[in-house]
Amino acid sequence: MTSTAFTPDAARALGGPAWLSDRRVAAAEQLAALEWPTSSEEIWRYSRVDDFDLERYRPADAETLGPPGDERAPGGGPLAAEAGERAALVVVRDGRVVHSDLDEALERKGVRVCGIATCEESEVRGWLGVCSDASPDAFTVLHDAFLAGGAFVHVPAGVVIDQPIVVLHWAEGDGLASFPHTLVVADENSEVTVVDRFSSSAKHHLVDAVVELHVAQAARVRYLSIQDHAPTTWHVALQRAHVARDASLRSSAVALGGDYARLRSESLLSGVGAESDLLAVYYGDHGQMLDFRTLQDHAAPNTRSDLLFKGAVEDRARSVYSGLIHIREAAQKSVAFQTNRNLVLTEGAGAESIPNLVIEANDVKCSHASTVGPIDEDQLYYLESRGVSPEDAERLIVLGFFDDVFDRLPVPSLVRTLRHAVSEKLGRLHA
Amino acid sequence: MSTLKVAGLRATIAANGADVLRGVDLEINSGEVHALMGPNGSGKSTLSHTLMGSAEYEVQGGSVTLDGEELLGLPTYQRAARGLFVAMQYPVEIPGVRLADFLEAALTGAGRSTDDLDARLAAEAERLGVADRFLRRGVNVEFSGGEQKRLETLQLAVLAPKFAILDEIDSGLDVDALRDVSRRVEAMTQERGLGVLAITHYARLLTELRPDRVHVLMGGRVVASGGPELAEQLERTGYEGLAAELGVEETIAPASVPDDPFADPGF
Numbered sequence A: 001m002t003s004t005a006f007t008p009d010a011a012r013a014l015g016g017p018a019w020l021s022d023r024r025v026a027a028a029e030q031l032a033a034l035e036w037p038t039s040s041e042e043i044w045r046y047s048r049v050d051d052f053d054l055e056r057y058r059p060a061d062a063e064t065l066g067p068p069g070d071e072r073a074p075g076g077g078p079l080a081a082e083a084g085e086r087a088a089l090v091v092v093r094d095g096r097v098v099h100s101d102l103d104e105a106l107e108r109k110g111v112r113v114c115g116i117a118t119c120e121e122s123e124v125r126g127w128l129g130v131c132s133d134a135s136p137d138a139f140t141v142l143h144d145a146f147l148a149g150g151a152f153v154h155v156p157a158g159v160v161i162d163q164p165i166v167v168l169h170w171a172e173g174d175g176l177a178s179f180p181h182t183l184v185v186a187d188e189n190s191e192v193t194v195v196d197r198f199s200s201s202a203k204h205h206l207v208d209a210v211v212e213l214h215v216a217q218a219a220r221v222r223y224l225s226i227q228d229h230a231p232t233t234w235h236v237a238l239q240r241a242h243v244a245r246d247a248s249l250r251s252s253a254v255a256l257g258g259d260y261a262r263l264r265s266e267s268l269l270s271g272v273g274a275e276s277d278l279l280a281v282y283y284g285d286h287g288q289m290l291d292f293r294t295l296q297d298h299a300a301p302n303t304r305s306d307l308l309f310k311g312a313v314e315d316r317a318r319s320v321y322s323g324l325i326h327i328r329e330a331a332q333k334s335v336a337f338q339t340n341r342n343l344v345l346t347e348g349a350g351a352e353s354i355p356n357l358v359i360e361a362n363d364v365k366c367s368h369a370s371t372v373g374p375i376d377e378d379q380l381y382y383l384e385s386r387g388v389s390p391e392d393a394e395r396l397i398v399l400g401f402f403d404d405v406f407d408r409l410p411v412p413s414l415v416r417t418l419r420h421a422v423s424e425k426l427g428r429l430h431a
Numbered sequence B: 001m002s003t004l005k006v007a008g009l010r011a012t013i014a015a016n017g018a019d020v021l022r023g024v025d026l027e028i029n030s031g032e033v034h035a036l037m038g039p040n041g042s043g044k045s046t047l048s049h050t051l052m053g054s055a056e057y058e059v060q061g062g063s064v065t066l067d068g069e070e071l072l073g074l075p076t077y078q079r080a081a082r083g084l085f086v087a088m089q090y091p092v093e094i095p096g097v098r099l100a101d102f103l104e105a106a107l108t109g110a111g112r113s114t115d116d117l118d119a120r121l122a123a124e125a126e127r128l129g130v131a132d133r134f135l136r137r138g139v140n141v142e143f144s145g146g147e148q149k150r151l152e153t154l155q156l157a158v159l160a161p162k163f164a165i166l167d168e169i170d171s172g173l174d175v176d177a178l179r180d181v182s183r184r185v186e187a188m189t190q191e192r193g194l195g196v197l198a199i200t201h202y203a204r205l206l207t208e209l210r211p212d213r214v215h216v217l218m219g220g221r222v223v224a225s226g227g228p229e230l231a232e233q234l235e236r237t238g239y240e241g242l243a244a245e246l247g248v249e250e251t252i253a254p255a256s257v258p259d260d261p262f263a264d265p266g267f
Helices: A008-012 A018-031 A078-083 A104-108 A138-145 A377-385 A390-406 A412-429 B044-052 B076-082 B099-109 B117-128 B145-159 B175-192 B204-208 B229-246
Strands: A088-093 A096-102 A112-115 A151-155 A165-171 A176-178 A181-186 A191-200 A205-215 A220-227 A233-243 A248-255 A260-269 A275-284 A289-298 A304-313 A318-327 A335-344 A350-359 A365-373 B003-013 B019-029 B033-037 B057-066 B084-087 B163-167 B195-200 B213-218 B221-226
Touching: A008 A018, A018 A138, A078 A088, A078 A165, A078 A191, A088 A112, A088 A151, A096 A104, A096 A112, A138 A205, A138 A233, A151 A165, A151 A191, A165 A205, A181 A191, A181 A220, A191 A205, A191 A233, A205 A220, A205 A248, A220 A233, A220 A260, A220 A412, A233 A248, A233 A275, A248 A260, A248 A289, A260 A275, A260 A304, A275 A289, A275 A318, A275 A390, A275 A412, A289 A304, A289 A335, A304 A318, A304 A350, A304 A390, A318 A335, A318 A365, A335 A350, A335 A390, A350 A365, A377 A390, A377 B076, A377 B099, A390 A412, A390 B099, B003 B044, B019 B033, B019 B044, B019 B057, B019 B195, B019 B221, B033 B175, B033 B229, B044 B057, B044 B076, B044 B084, B044 B163, B044 B195, B076 B084, B076 B099, B084 B145, B099 B117, B099 B145, B117 B145, B117 B175, B145 B175, B163 B175, B175 B195, B175 B204, B195 B204, B213 B229, B221 B229
Parallel strands: A088 A165, A151 A181, A165 A191, A176 A205, A181 A205, A191 A220, A205 A233, A220 A248, A233 A260, A248 A275, A260 A289, A275 A304, A289 A318, A304 A335, A318 A350, A335 A365, B033 B195, B033 B213, B084 B163, B163 B195
Antiparallel strands: A088 A096, A112 A151, B003 B019, B003 B057, B213 B221
């Protein structure tokens, strides 16, 4: 891949600590030799990667980003008001942390919430990239080459944090590519909830994001990502979790925005008794494409995973769900489920659903299910026979369809807002 | 005092054009209970859904008026708003959609008050022996047959239509549930003049829900009408016997039974 703007010099010029700058340059030096993916590769099948042109974007320069640690959004800025109750807030603009705060009592307990570029090197360096390096692709290499900062959350052993830690990733530069990163380390027997919210202004923007979740032995991590980008934004994200012995991850994604928005969500169950729940709600309208690739990777015995992804598309929107349950030879007595359900609300919209199983152990319990179809006519008729208008009936059925995912989202206080956001999109269907 | 009048109603199944209703005439006034009986395939369910405006059936002629206003041509939800209700034989499961959610939408859409909806639901639930949990989950989801029919009756009571068609409300009901449902319907006919068309295959329902009039549907037409004694006669003779007495040749609408792929091809 040749690029005029994404060069090692540009990567170096972003500033920050030497270790991070060196890490960027090393990745940037790989870019020239990198083959950009095409939709002929299975993992990119049905995607829009063939439309992707890196030349349309440029990386932010150090001047636009501002120096690391510069508090450019005092108090968190206007978005902070929407973040709700929280234990900590990090605001990341175009990939650079511009605000971060943390409850003092938690700080005294050793909890760390800070920018990747401003944390102590000894605290963050050993963790950065451990998850994402285990599953790289061209976008993660590009990400590493221009990673300017991002949020780092470290919860020490035994610490339980009740309120969520909220990270707001805001993308605003026209024609820019930005590289948000969230790195969560939950030490042994700790408990934390992290909310990542990705949004953008109505400009052409590429968001190339990486989220890493380290869930140590017996730790409990709840994670929610909300993607409500402007309709001109391209979003390509990798979210990868490593879940250790007896630990649990409950991860959920709500994807509503973007032009092409892709989430590759992987969870590696590496320790005995580890478990992960992956949930998602997505709703595409206009010409959007929402693209999900999931991996439930069972590498240890007695591990359990469950996945429930539910989406709706209308107008010319498209969605892709492609998911794999991989049960390795060592993962005897594991249990894994995978369910993807799609509503296609109008002619012209479409949803692909491709569940897959690879099972190398012989004593496991595994199942998958997938559906793609319009709203059930009998359900519509039933509600209409009670006097509900067709528009209201459709809205009720679609919201009801998402209900079992909404009910399981890890931050109940946000559910009302998210349900409303889906309802708003539905309202436009009949406008 | 309201009147639901069905005159010369003819309808086909949209999917295959089968001629199911071939000129149905009925007239029901407020407060009256009419029973419509007929063998399987006679067109009973087709009648209830044609009255309600289901897209699965196509009206070929006739009229359905409520107090003189033609209902045919109105979309289903507007027929409901005019005061028509069908208690379904097979209520469909709708995950995540609670009773209060859609009843509120229905009442609001018809310009009616929803002020004390929760209290009304709770009171009706108590009266019908419906546990609170059934109000809180998706309607009909994993409900037993009896629970479904109690919930249909509960909706009937809250929506308070002028006329209710009970489509085989006795199917899948145990004796207790049948009695509870019948008592509630009977009270509505007496207290607020609900007119009822109770469609059933069995006379069992009619001992609980005492009808003023009984009609027999065969071959897509009402072939006999009378008082409760007609149901007793049916009990004795069966549909075949009654058909023989009346000289009715086709008891079911001929094309409404799908071709049997395993039938002897005859060669």
